[in-house]
Amino acid sequence: MSLQSTDTPVFSCGLDASLRIVGGKWKPLILYFLCGGPSRYGELKRAVAGVSDKMLIQQLKELEAHGMVIRKDYGEIPPRVEYSLSPMGRSLGDALKPLCVWGEQNAGEIAAALRPGS
Amino acid sequence: MSLQSTDTPVFSCGLDASLRIVGGKWKPLILYFLCGGPSRYGELKRAVAGVSDKMLIQQLKELEAHGMVIRKDYGEIPPRVEYSLSPMGRSLGDALKPLCVWGEQNAGEIAAALRPGS
DNA sequence: CTGGATCCTATAAGATACTG
DNA sequence: CAGTATCTTATAGGATCCAG
Numbered sequence: 001m002s003l004q005s006t007d008t009p010v011f012s013c014g015l016d017a018s019l020r021i022v023g024g025k026w027k028p029l030i031l032y033f034l035c036g037g038p039s040r041y042g043e044l045k046r047a048v049a050g051v052s053d054k055m056l057i058q059q060l061k062e063l064e065a066h067g068m069v070i071r072k073d074y075g076e077i078p079p080r081v082e083y084s085l086s087p088m089g090r091s092l093g094d095a096l097k098p099l100c101v102w103g104e105q106n107a108g109e110i111a112a113a114l115r116p117g118s
Numbered sequence: 119m120s121l122q123s124t125d126t127p128v129f130s131c132g133l134d135a136s137l138r139i140v141g142g143k144w145k146p147l148i149l150y151f152l153c154g155g156p157s158r159y160g161e162l163k164r165a166v167a168g169v170s171d172k173m174l175i176q177q178l179k180e181l182e183a184h185g186m187v188i189r190k191d192y193g194e195i196p197p198r199v200e201y202s203l204s205p206m207g208r209s210l211g212d213a214l215k216p217l218c219v220w221g222e223q224n225a226g227e228i229a230a231a232l233r234p235g236s
Numbered sequence: 237c238t239g240g241a242t243c244c245t246a247t248a249a250g251a252t253a254c255t256g
Numbered sequence: 257c258a259g260t261a262t263c264t265t266a267t268a269g270g271a272t273c274c275a276g
Contacts, residue, residue: 011221013221015214025248025249042257054260078257096133099217144269159237175239195276
């Protein structure tokens with residue numbers, strides 16, 4: 001009946017909101033790696049380790065659509081595309097840092113906890 | 119041929135390791151809410167908002183198996199169970215805090231970015 | 237109140253092959 | 257090099273009903 005509010009998403013809390021952007025298996029890793037500076041597609045793929053072309057492209061497109069990542073196509077042959085973080089993407093990457101540190105510090109316990117099988 | 123190393127998980131980085139523990143839609147929210155103090159099952163379910171019994175129990179069991187959450191059953195009738203964080207779980211919850219803050223600060227932009235679809 | 241069990245669907249993710 | 261397209265599988269997640 002009205003033109004407004006197609007349906008603005010509502011979040012239960014800040015963490016919920018963040019997870020809409022970085023949810024999934026690959027996005028945090030992509031974001032965090034790009035914190036180290038702009039990266040070409042191939043470089044990014046090697047860095048993420050294990051990701052398929054399909055997933056990498058898909059996640060990159062979503063991150064770009066959400067304004068976290070900037071894609072720069074140099075229009076050259078052979079192709080040359082560079083991905084970098086927007087200011088907002090960078091701040092999100094920074095927010096991921098403590099989680100990364102936690103993982104490094106507790107890598108041993110985590111590996112042990114994971115071994116018995118889930 | 120050897121007894122050791124059934125297959126110790128290997129992580130590509132700290133963030134990767136962390137995600138093995140807090141990956142998924144609900145675990146971060148559970149962890150973070152429990153940072154506010156121990157909570158009974160029903161209380162937790164109301165707090166997480168939208169989670170089903172099945173998912174909540176499942177995620178809680180995994181978090182418990184991984185040593186992040188402690189389940190205390192009071193053995194009463196009617197049942198009374200309290201969930202709390204282990205020291206490690208608490209440190210993980212703390213590492214989630216910046217992400218939560220980021221979501222709060224950027225809730226507006228996130229909602230806007232999410233609206234167009236995907 | 238705190239779950240367990242079952243069934244079902246949606247989405248994430250992986251494999252493979254192909255293209256400008 | 258940087259993707260696209262298609263197919264298939266795995267897992268996450270949801271609905272419903274049941275139980276001590």
